[in-house]
Amino acid sequence: MGTDRRNAGGRGFRRTAGAAVALAIAVAAAAGRAAAHSGSLGGSVASATVPTWLVILTGGVVVGGSFLFTSLLTDHDAMRGVNWWRITVPTPARLREIGAFTLRIGSVCVLLLVLATGFAGPRTPTRNFALLFVWVGWWAGYTTTTYLVGNTWPAVNPWVLPADGVRRLRDRLLGDGEDPSIPEQWGVWPAVAGLLALVWLEVVSPVGQNPRLLAAVVLGYSLVTVAGAARYGDVWFERVDPVSRVFAAYGRVAPFQRGGGNTDGDESTGGEGVVTLRLPGTALTEDPLPDRPGEVAFVVALLWVTTYDGLVATPTWAAAVEPLVAVGVPALAVYAVILLAGFAGFLGVYRLAARKVRNTADTYVTARAIERWFAPALLPIAAGYHLAHFLGYFLGLAPALGAVALSPFAPPTTLALVLPGWFGTVKLLCVLGGHVLAIWVAHSLAFELFPGVLAAIRSQYPSVVVMIFYTMSSLWVITQPYAPPPYV
Template identity: 75%
Template sequence: MTGNRRRRSGRPLGEVVAAAVALGALADRAAAHSGSLGGSVASATVPTWLTILTGGIVVGGSFLFTTLLTDHDAMRGVNWWRLVVPTPARLRRAVVPHVRALSVGVLLLVVATGFVGPREGVRNFALLLVWVGWWAGYTATTYLVGNTWPALNPWRAPLAAVRWVRARGDDGGRVDRDADHGAGSRVGSGALPASWGRWPAVAGLLALVCLEVVSPVGENPRLLAGVVVAYTAVTVAGSLLVGAAWFERVDPVSQVFAAYGRVAPLQRDTDGSLAVRLPGTALTEDPLPDRPGEVAFVVALLWVTTYDGLVATPTWAAAVEPVVALGVPGLAVYAAVLLAGFGLFLGVYRLAARRVRASADTYVTARAIERWFAPALLPIAAGYHLAHFLGYFLGLAPALAAVVASPFAPPASPLALVLPGWFGSAKLLFVLGGHVLAIWVAHSLAFELFPGVLAAIRSQYPSVVVMVFYTMTSLWVITQPYAPPPYV
């Protein structure tokens, strides 16, 4: 499949495949595990069995409906629509350094308040900003609005500063202050082995999620500050050693935001201008690069969202307790399930890619099909993240605002909102919305990859059952009451 792919793409199966596997009273505990990636605020207000069954029917029905849409030109008209937003390069160069400097100041404040601020979670600036403001709130903006992390990323500042100073000496000061490439490229000239691909980012993402689950980093500000310092040291050293490639292939945080950003309506075109598009349609363009670990990272992102919710359910607690009672270290149990689940997700996805190849009767390789369809998993991950964290963010937003106003002397009892009972049902809609969007992306992209109508439709059959199963699994996790896992 070569030729005009700038406006093409396709990833039906990706969503299906990965599919297979599948504060309340935060005033009492400083966002315990929910402070990291876990807590939801309300359970569904309808019977769990009905919720799960309805979700499976909705996703399956959506798939059947999309099979009736076979007008390729009409689908392209939807996927390629955009409204260009002028963004002068001079304005970007003037704004980005100031924004990044502000983010560096916030990072320093996080470390300071983590070490010397109040120990109570709902009063500590570091805990509230990292888990409520950044991981819950800001992350949602990367897929609801657009990925602004490259401009905000405080860990890019040292690399940009060193390159600017060296470039200034080389050309008398005529240099792009926001350039991470180009002038001054001698800085960070160390090379990452090509065979590594994006596997370092995969390992980093799994390690961060494991740390979040097995340690009290979500409620202990001193530990959180230590983790931030360690992460800063590794990231800054790595970026100075290998340059911007560190943020493109190693840094898991940058890669998470970049992946979510592809779902957002605000996108940057190849000429540098901003464009407003329909949500998810940017996924219908180029497939993933042909590098090791590209597909694995997308699958890992989907898996960790499920894993993080799974370990906060009573069912998980009941299953793990007897294993730990036998003398098996808790850390080993959590880590083993994390790795085994990821391996299962990835294995099922790859198996589905081979089944898609057989169903479509195509000469396109299974490896190419994997890369082509993997981005269709991203709307599912985004929908689950929104369902998992929006209520958490809204509930603690007043406390965050009060602590931001006085980081070192916060109010004794910051306010937390109690969300209405119907919000539990809204969370289910977020999950279903992500799956329905993924179906549209997958369907329209199948028509880009396979010639004719029948081959494109047949290619999606192997993933239908798996996708419905994953949807039902996701809804089951969302409807479970929150049970923070014990730290190990």
Template identity: 85%
Template sequence: MGTDPRNAGRRDVRRIAGAAAAFAVAVAALTGRVAAHSGSLGGSVASATVPTWLVILTGGIVVGGSFLFTSLLTDHDAMRGVNWWRLAVPTPARLRRLAVSVLRVASVGVLLLVLATGFVGPRTPTRNFALLLVWVGWWAGYTTTTYLVGNTWPAVNPWTLPVAAARRLRDRLFGDSDERALPRHWGVWPAVAGLLALVFLEVVSPVGRDPRLLATVVLGYSLVTVAGAVRYGDAWFERVDPVSRVFAAYGRVAPLQRGENADGDGRVTVRLPGTALTEDPVSDRPGEVAFVVALLWVTTYDGLVATPTWAAAVDPLVGLGVPALAVYAVVLLAGFGAFLGVYRLAARKVRDTADTYVTARAIERWFAPALLPIAAGYHLAHFLGYFLGLAPALGTVALSPFAPPTTLALVLPGWFGTVKLLCVLGGHVLAIWVAHSLAFELFPGVLAAIRSQYPSVMVMIFYTMSSLWVITQPYAPPPYV
């Protein structure tokens, strides 16, 4: 008698679960009782201890959740009922335009205040409005809202009004000028390069603690953004500007989604978190998948370089005469290449296990949205404590940005480390649901859809365990920078 493919599939799942559980135990054994760290200005916030048993338990839950979703949920209609549920909230066009106008004017004012306080405000990091607003209020706090609530960046983008003004001035001086088209073969690779460059700058330079340098970077970024958007139109924000692309990607995870009704009027729909990711793969433009992987990698890299393990690895290389900046750059690019290579290898394995005619490249694009909840979960774990710890300082300084009083950071309790691990776990479980739903949309039948997820489960476990290891390391300032 032949082998039942369902039994073979169950054996594959058990092997995956066993390997992942062993890896979880190994990570826990190497970790011990350690502390999770924050990002920029991280030294201002105390660490929270994470016990060994919790790391082991988290790894077990991740594997168990993966097994549950890939083996038990096979009712396609029921899954669609969850994923397609939405509640439309019509927004009057006049009210929407008024709200957008107010937000854009306010955002321009905040940008100008950031530049002013950056150049002439106090130099103490925890008393400088520019540093606190950019790193605590914007990159940590606001970014969190884009995946927990919805992407409001198109409405609050502070460069929209300067771009519109520059376009009107150009047209008045030179007549109507046609916008140039970005080369099609570039795809979104400029945004990938921009995201990696921004994170590299944040890590290797004092931009996270020097308000003058931060203001210079913000000014330079503003000038480049305005010039690029004037020359290339809205395609600049869609394909080049890494900030806009980050928020757009995170926004697909959020429960609030922007749509259009039959009359073409904008509306907001309320959906279950992450379900918007189950409808469309990423675009087929070059670099789309790479950008999603880069978004996942850069937060991991930002945490990795602030661990004692990193310092211990860099010291011997610098001692041999290798420039420290070269080490940071090589690891940034090599890590990104490794994350991307692992994902692409998994896509080829998905094609084999599903025994499908769908190309590996198409599978890459189809399942890429499932990585976004992992990226969002790790961002939340990485920055939530950082935001909560320094939010009181930001609120105090905002009341008097040019002459702020002495500020204090909030010390988080020891149990907060549990919250950070749960953030990573929650992102992983949501990613499993998205991948499971996408598999049933792409592959016919039940068995092919389930078997296709075995490589995906392994990749998600790899990404998640990497994140768990990083956040359970004590904070150590990146050396030699």
């Protein structure tokens, strides 16, 4: 019976995943031509005002210099004193339950409003609540809070209550039963595929400019998510849902963390119900990623998709892709191939660095374990680049969102806020800040994994080279002006 149920669970999961894939293909086909960087609502982030070559060179020097500085810090106890510092924030259980329920009710109402204004609201992008809320308020603004403050998505997730309701109704009609399981060998690869698919869909379709299309995508995603969570339980959000995993990954960078963490032998402050205030990024220095297929790939994918989202809106991309489209190569295929090739390249570079770490540290630790151990150090890079990529976008369109939110079905005429020229420097500082924090996290992880000082320092040589590569790539992208391809 158990085997039959697991097989049924695997078949059911494939049907659910197949429905999601069919939806993505249908939306992309309906979109027709590729609409690069559609989530930008026309592109609102200004490029840097300093020479590109100087920005890139300076970024590489800053990251390299940060490594040289941290390599002088070899007092392991002092590093642990920084990384393990925390303040426990009182959070009564009853207050957490009421707060989470209230937030979920509110988020369901906002989701319904997004669907209503998407299907029936104004078609003008800067006057449509659904477009402004999803791209400006949620993907740009809310995502920023997950790594600057803390991950509140488990309490906000609008699909939890509907999924619980469907599950209770199912159990009442069919009787209680064990939830089918997703095959363990799949790990979190479904979430990796989902993240890549979502970004591809955002890039190749006008989902950031067409409120009707956006509403259809949100509705389809909601149906798939509710069905999956109702059938498989919380494991759906842990291993399949890319949105939940993105926020969970970013949340590890934040200063507010759930759980007491490592308290140097004192377990009195541990537990999932505890909220602690820590220095940003220090939570990454304690626990490696779970030993599960796809965990490292998801972190690398998170780093790559933000880079890709900016890459497709550069003049270089337009110049490279336009000749291919002109001779009849489908733009959808071009975007998909580059998305997958870039992801494979980023993942390959990281795995190569992990093997080099094993050699330079002269350790018995396997390359696979090293990959999992140091992967959290990539998260501050992803967060820093997301902040650089979307901060100006959020600030520029936040006034429009506020005005439209007051009257979503009859919004006033809105204008975007024009940011000053020096804002490009803020973007550069966001990228560099994320990379400097990543250097500290990698340095701390090295001293936790390898015995002695020399092995820990030598192990970081390949990682620093990879981080400089990521830094210079990110800086090059954000210094480029917004340039949608001429075939859009």
